[in-house]
Amino acid sequence: MCLRGIALRENFFSHYGRQLGTLSGLLGLVVALWALTPHFLTVSNLLNIAEQATIIAIVAVGMTFVIITAGIDLSVGSVLAFAGVVMASALHQGVPLPVALLGGLGIGLLCGLVNGLLITIGRLPPFIATLGMMSVARGTALMFTEGRPVSGFSEAFRSLATGEVLYIPTPVIIMIAVYAVAHLVLKRTKLGRYTYAIGGNEEAALLSGINVKLYKTMVYGLAGMLAGLAAILLTARLNSAQPIAGMNYELDAIAATVIGGTSLLGGEGTVLGTLIGALIMAVLRNGLNLLGVSSFIQQIVIGSVIIVAVLIDMALKRRGK
Amino acid sequence: MADAPVLEMRHIRKTFPGVVALDDVGFELRRGEVHILLGENGAGKSTLMKILSGAYQKSAGEIILDGAEVEIKNPKHAQTLGISTIYQEFNLIPHLSVGENIFLGREPVRLLGLIDQRAIFQAATRALNGLGLTLNPRKLVKELRVAEQQMVEVAKALSLDARILIMDEPTAALTEHEIKELFATIRTLKAKGVSIVYISHRMEELFEIGDRVTVLRDGCSIGTYDVHAKSRSELIRLMVNRELTDLFPKERAVRGPEVVRVKGLSTKGGLKDISFTLHKGEVLGIAGLLGAGRTELARAIFGLDKITSGTIYINGAPQRIGSPRAAINSGIGFLTEDRKSQGLVLPLSVKANLCLSSIDKFSRWGIMDTKEEQQAAGRYVNELRIRTPSLDQKVVFLSGGNQQKVVLSKWLCSQAEVFIFDEPTRGIDVGAKTEIYQLMNRLTASGVAIIMISSELLEVLGMSDRILVMRGGRITGEFSAEDATQEKILQCALGE
Numbered sequence: 009m010c011l012r013g014i015a016l017r018e019n020f021f022s023h024y025g026r027q028l029g030t031l032s033g034l035l036g037l038v039v040a041l042w043a044l045t046p047h048f049l050t051v052s053n054l055l056n057i058a059e060q061a062t063i064i065a066i067v068a069v070g071m072t073f074v075i076i077t078a079g080i081d082l083s084v085g086s087v088l089a090f091a092g093v094v095m096a097s098a099l100h101q102g103v104p105l106p107v108a109l110l111g112g113l114g115i116g117l118l119c120g121l122v123n124g125l126l127i128t129i130g131r132l133p134p135f136i137a138t139l140g141m142m143s144v145a146r147g148t149a150l151m152f153t154e155g156r157p158v159s160g161f162s163e164a165f166r167s168l169a170t171g172e173v174l175y176i177p178t179p180v181i182i183m184i185a186v187y188a189v190a191h192l193v194l195k196r197t198k199l200g201r202y203t204y205a206i207g208g209n210e211e212a213a214l215l216s217g218i219n220v221k222l223y224k225t226m227v228y229g230l231a232g233m234l235a236g237l238a239a240i241l242l243t244a245r246l247n248s249a250q251p252i253a254g255m256n257y258e259l260d261a262i263a264a265t266v267i268g269g270t271s272l273l274g275g276e277g278t279v280l281g282t283l284i285g286a287l288i289m290a291v292l293r294n295g296l297n298l299l300g301v302s303s304f305i306q307q308i309v310i311g312s313v314i315i316v317a318v319l320i321d322m323a324l325k326r327r328g329k
Numbered sequence: 330m331a332d333a334p335v336l337e338m339r340h341i342r343k344t345f346p347g348v349v350a351l352d353d354v355g356f357e358l359r360r361g362e363v364h365i366l367l368g369e370n371g372a373g374k375s376t377l378m379k380i381l382s383g384a385y386q387k388s389a390g391e392i393i394l395d396g397a398e399v400e401i402k403n404p405k406h407a408q409t410l411g412i413s414t415i416y417q418e419f420n421l422i423p424h425l426s427v428g429e430n431i432f433l434g435r436e437p438v439r440l441l442g443l444i445d446q447r448a449i450f451q452a453a454t455r456a457l458n459g460l461g462l463t464l465n466p467r468k469l470v471k472e473l474r475v476a477e478q479q480m481v482e483v484a485k486a487l488s489l490d491a492r493i494l495i496m497d498e499p500t501a502a503l504t505e506h507e508i509k510e511l512f513a514t515i516r517t518l519k520a521k522g523v524s525i526v527y528i529s530h531r532m533e534e535l536f537e538i539g540d541r542v543t544v545l546r547d548g549c550s551i552g553t554y555d556v557h558a559k560s561r562s563e564l565i566r567l568m569v570n571r572e573l574t575d576l577f578p579k580e581r582a583v584r585g586p587e588v589v590r591v592k593g594l595s596t597k598g599g600l601k602d603i604s605f606t607l608h609k610g611e612v613l614g615i616a617g618l619l620g621a622g623r624t625e626l627a628r629a630i631f632g633l634d635k636i637t638s639g640t641i642y643i644n645g646a647p648q649r650i651g652s653p654r655a656a657i658n659s660g661i662g663f664l665t666e667d668r669k670s671q672g673l674v675l676p677l678s679v680k681a682n683l684c685l686s687s688i689d690k691f692s693r694w695g696i697m698d699t700k701e702e703q704q705a706a707g708r709y710v711n712e713l714r715i716r717t718p719s720l721d722q723k724v725v726f727l728s729g730g731n732q733q734k735v736v737l738s739k740w741l742c743s744q745a746e747v748f749i750f751d752e753p754t755r756g757i758d759v760g761a762k763t764e765i766y767q768l769m770n771r772l773t774a775s776g777v778a779i780i781m782i783s784s785e786l787l788e789v790l791g792m793s794d795r796i797l798v799m800r801g802g803r804i805t806g807e808f809s810a811e812d813a814t815q816e817k818i819l820q821c822a823l824g825e
Contacts, residue, residue, distance in 0.1 A: 198688050198695045205685055208674035215631075215663060215671055216686040216739065217654040275676035 029324060030268055030284045033317065037288060041295035048298055055177060061290035062179040065283060066238045068261040068268075069190045070120075070231030072282045075265050076194075077227050078207040078274025079134035083123060083141035084235040084261060088254035090149040091115040092239035096158035096249030105165055112243075113236040119145055120232020124225030142258070149251040159248035169244035179241050186234070190279045203227055207274025263310075264289055267317040288313070333396065335360050335524050336381075336412075336493055341390035343376055350376045354550045355390070356543040358493065363515060363525045365535050365556070368545035369568055369786060374528050377545070378495050381526070382414040383407035413486030414495040419478050423471035428453030430470055431485045456484045461517050476507035483514060487523075494518065495526045500534060501620065512538050532561050532823050544568055562816065569786065569815035577791025578766055582773035584794070585609030587645070589747055589778065591630070594639030598625035599802040603639070607747065612769065612779045614793030616786060616818050622802035623782045624666060627749045630780075631663045632656040643747075657686055662740025666751040666782075668729070672736040675725035679717050680706040682724050682735050687743040709738035713768065730761025737768060748772060749780045754788065766792060786815050800824050 042049040067084050074081045095112035099105070119141060126137035171178040194200035202223045205213040214220050235254075243249040268285030270277025292313060296306045334357040343351040351373045358364050366374045379385040381392070383404040391398050394410060401407050404414075421430050428449045429436075437448040453466035462480055470478060479499060486494055500508045515525060515538055529535065535542060536556060544551040544567045551567050559567075589607040594600055600622055607613050617623050628634045630641060632650040640647050643659045650656045656663070665671035673682055683706045684691060691702040706720050713734045717727055724735055733753070740748060750769075754762040769779060769792060783789050789796055796813045798806035798821035806821030 196697050196699060198692050198697060201681060201685075201688060201697065204677055204681070205674045208676045209670070211671050212674050213685070215633075215653055215665060217652075217657040217743075218685070219652075219654065275674065 027269065027278060027281050027284065029320070030281055030288070030317070034284050034288050034291065037291050037295070041291065041298070045295070045298045048295060053294070053298075055175075055180070057287070057290050057294045058180045058183075059177050060294065061286050062183040063238045063242050064257060064260045064264060064289065065183050065286035066186055066234055066241070067257055068264040068282045068286050069186055069279055070234035071258070071261040072265045072268070072270055072277055072279050073190075073194075073203055073227045074134070074231050075262070075270050075272060076203050076207045076274060076277045077224055078210070078272075079127065079224070079228070080138065080262070080272075081120075081123065081228065081231045082135065082138040082258050083119065083145055084231060085254035085257035085259075086142045086145035086149070087116055087119040087232050087235040088239045088242065088257060089249075089251055090119065090145040090152075091236040092243045092249035092253055093149050093153050093158055093251050095240065096161070096243055097152070099161055099165065100158060105162070109240055112240050113233050116236020116239065117229050117233040120229040120235070121225060123232065124228030127228065128221035128224050146251075153249075153251045155251060157248045157250040161244070161247055166244050166247055169241055179245070182237075182241065186237070187279055187283050194279060199223065199226060204275055207276075209275070260289060263314050267314060269321055285317075288317075334358055334393075335395065337393040338377070338381065339391050339393065341377065341380060341392075342388045343373075343380060343385065344388045349548060351380075351387075351548045353390075354545065354548065356550060356553055358524045358526060359540075360524055361519045361522045362540040363519065363527050363538050365539040365542040366526060366528045366545060367535065367542050367564060367568060372545040372568070373548040374545055375497065376548075378414065378497060378526065378528065381407070381493075382412060382495055408489050408491070411490055411492040412495070413489055413491035413493070414497070415479065415482045415486065415499060416497055419482055421470045421478055421481060424469060426467050426469055427457075427464055427473070427481050428466035430481055431456060431466075431488055433485075452488070453484070456488045459487065459521075460484055460514055462514070474507070476503050476510060479503075479511065480514065483518075487518075491523065493524050493526065495528075497528045499527070500529065500531065508534075532564070535564075536561075565816050565819050569819065577788070578763060578770065579792050580770040580774070581794065582610035582770070582776075584611055585776055588643065589630075589780075590642040590645075592640050592642070594626075594629060594641065595637050596625060596629045596634045597637060598622075598628060598634040600625050600629055600634075601802045603802075603804055605797060605804065605807070607778045607780060609746075609776045609778050610773045611794045612773060612781055612792055614789040614796040615780060615782045615799060616789045616796060617799035617822050619784070621799040621822065623799050624751055625802070626799070627663060627751050627780070627782060630656065630749065631661060657743055657745070660744065660746040661749065662686075662743060662745030662747070663749045664733070664736050664740065664751060664753060666755065668732050668736055673724050673732060676723055678721045679710065679715065679724055679727070679735055680720040683709055683738045683742055686739055690742075705742060706738075709741060713738055714764075728761070730764065733761070733765060734768070737765075745777070747778045747780070749782070751782045752784060753781060754783075754785070786818060789818070790815065798822050 038049070047053060067088065070084065071081060091112045094115050095108050098108040098111050123138050123141050126132045127134050130137070167178070169179055173181055194203065202213065202218050205216070205218060206220055206224060210220060242253060264285035265277070265282045266272065266285070267288055268278070268281030268283070270281060289310065292310060293306065296309060336358040339355045341351055341354045354373060354377055356364065366377070368374050376385065380387045381401065383401040383406055392401060399410060401410065422433065425433070431453045432449050437445040439445045450466045457464050457466065460480065460483060464477060464480065470481065473481065499511060503511060518525065527539065539556045541553055542556050542564065543553040544564065546568060585608055587606050588609050592604050594603040603626060615623050615626065625634060629636055630650070632652045632655050641650055642648065648659050650659060669675060674685065680702065684702050688697065691698050691705065703720060710717065710720065715731050715734045715738070717731065724732055727735065754765055773779060781789070781792060790813055794810050796808045796810070796818065797804050798818055800822055805824065806818070808817060
C-alpha cells in the first residue's frame, strides 16, 4: 500500500513534469501576445486558434504513435489530399454522406496499412517507405482530379466544420475527442503498451512474444486513418477538396510531436504533449499575424522555436538522468 | 634467441569498481617468440592485454619495454611504442581497398592535400610481400575472406613498425587450411624478430605454434612454462584448479516428470543433431566455449531460429515452435544473455516490463485492467525483493541485479514452466549473484525446469543437476553433477 502512495506521486512528476514544461511555454507565449496585442486574448480569437490547430493536431496524433515506435511518416500530408479528393468526388457522385465519410477514412487507413506492410514485411526503413507513399498518394490525387479542386458540398457535410455545440466549433470537439481516445489508447490498451515497447526496444518486444509486425502495421494504419479524418474536416471547412492540400503537413505534425516532448528515438512521448505542441505552433502563427509580422519572418520564428524547444527538452532530460 | 626480454609486465594489478580483475600478474616476452596466454573465460587474459594495448590503465605494477619502464597512455601510444593488437573484430573499413586500409589515417599526400594513391599501393604491396602474401592491394576489403582480412590487419600492424603483436583468438573464425596459412605467416614474423602474445582456447594450437605459455587463473598468474615441458592435462589442471566455494547455494529439488524432450534438432543457426531431455525441478547446465552453439540452442527452442530437422516435445506432445509467442504459450521463458539490448525495454517502467509478455492476462478486448496489472507487478516486486522506488520507475535506472529480477518476474508472470537462462549472472555483483542462485532454487523447488547456459565453469558445476557440453553445434558430453569435473568438461569443450 505504501508502495502505491509513492507510485502515485512519482507518476505525477515523472509523467507530467515534461508536459508542464511545454505547457508553461505555451502559457508564456499567450501572456506575451496578450501584452503585445489587445486582439489576441479574446474568446473569438482563441476559438479561432483552436480551429486553426485542429487539422495539424489530428494528423499529429497519428504521427505521435508512429514516432513512439521509433518510426516516421512523411506521407500523411499527401494521404490527406488523396483521401479528401476521393471522398469529395464520391459526394459529387451522389454517394450517401456516411458512406463517403467512411470512404475518406478508409482511403487513409489503406495508405497507412500499405506503409506499414512495406516497413514490416518489406523491411524498408520508414523514412523511405513513407517518402515513396508521399509521392504516390500526391500523384494519384492529382491524376484522379486532373489537378482541379472538387468544390461545393451539402450543408450537412459542411456543418462538420461550421457547426458548433455550446458555442464550441465542431472540429474542436472532434479534436478533443480524438485526443481523449488516443490518450486512453496509449495508456490503457495493449496497442498503446506495445507501441511504447516496440519503440523502446524492438528486439526485447519480439522476445516478449509481441507480434511486432502486426502492431507496427496497425500504428501506420492509424496514422493514415487520422490523415483521412483531417481530410474530412479540411474539405468541409474549405467547401473544397484540393489535390494539393496538406502540403508540408507532415513536417508541421512532426514539429508538434517533437515540441511536445516525444523522442525521435522512440519509446517515449504523450499525445497531451503533442496537443500542446500543436497549440504552440497555432498560437505563434496567429500572434505573428496579429502583430503584422511578414510570413517570411514567421517561418524563421517557427523554425527557431522548434529548435529551441527541443534543445530545452534535451537539456531537461539530461538533468533528469 | 634467449637474450634480454623485449617486454616485461610485472606485478600488474587492475581493479574495477568492486572487482579485482588482475592481482600481481606478470610475464616476460622474448624477442621472436610466440607466447601463449592460457586461462578460462574471466581469468584476466583480455584485461591484461587491454592494459598492454593501452585500452585500459593499470591500477598498479610496471611495464618494462626494452629495459625501460613505460606508461602506456592509450592505444595510439601503444602503437608508437611498437605494440599492435589484432582484435577478434577487425577494425577495417569494408568499402575501402586493402592498401587504403593499411594506411588509414596516415595517407601519403601530394600537393593540395590530394592522396597519393600510387604511393599507397606500392607501400602496401611491399608490406604484403614482406609477409609472403600475394594479395592485390586494390581489392576492396569487403571482398576478402576473413583470413585475408586478418592478414591485412597484420600487414597494417607491421607497417606501423610493430615489434610486439597481440593476437586475441586469431583462429576463432578460420578454416583449417586458413589456420595453416596464418601459422606460416606467424613463423615469418618470428623470423623477423617480432614477438607475439597469443590468446587461444585451442590446446592443439598451443603445441603447434607456441614457444612458452603463461597460465592465468582468477586474475593471478600461476606460472610460465616451456610449451613442451607440460602435457595437455597438466595445463588444464593448472587453468582450473579451484574448489567450489559456498558461492553456490545449490539446493537439489525433487526431479519430476519430463517436461522437454529435444530429438535430433538441427537448425540454420548451426545446431547439429541435438537430443536431450529436461525434467521438472531440474537445472540442466550447458557448458561450452564461445561459438559452441549454446545460445543458438536457446534461440531454437524459443522459436527464433528456423529448425531444419528434429522435434521438440513439451510435456510429451510435439510442438511447432515458430515464434517467441508460440514458445511463451508452450510455457517457455528466455532470459537472454544481454539484458539491456534483448531482455528489457529500458525507457519503460518496471511495471510495464514485468507484464510485457503476459498483457493478455490483464486485458480484455485489448483494454488493460491497469489496477490488476499494478497489483500483479507489486506482488512480484515484493516477492523477489526488487529494489525500486516505485513500479513506475524506468528500468534503465535499476541496478544490474534488479534488472535481472525484473526479467525473471516477466517470465514468472507469464507462468513459464521452462526457464532458459543465458549467462544469468553476467555483469552482476557477487551479492546479487547469490540472490539469483537462490531464486533458481525456489524456481526448481516449485517444479520449474531450468536450462542454464554459462561460460563460467564453476557456475555450471555449482548450480546444475546435469551438465551438457557443446562444441561446434553438437553435444559432445553429458555428465551428472556428481561425475562432472572441470577437467572433464573442458576436455569435451575443447575437443579431443
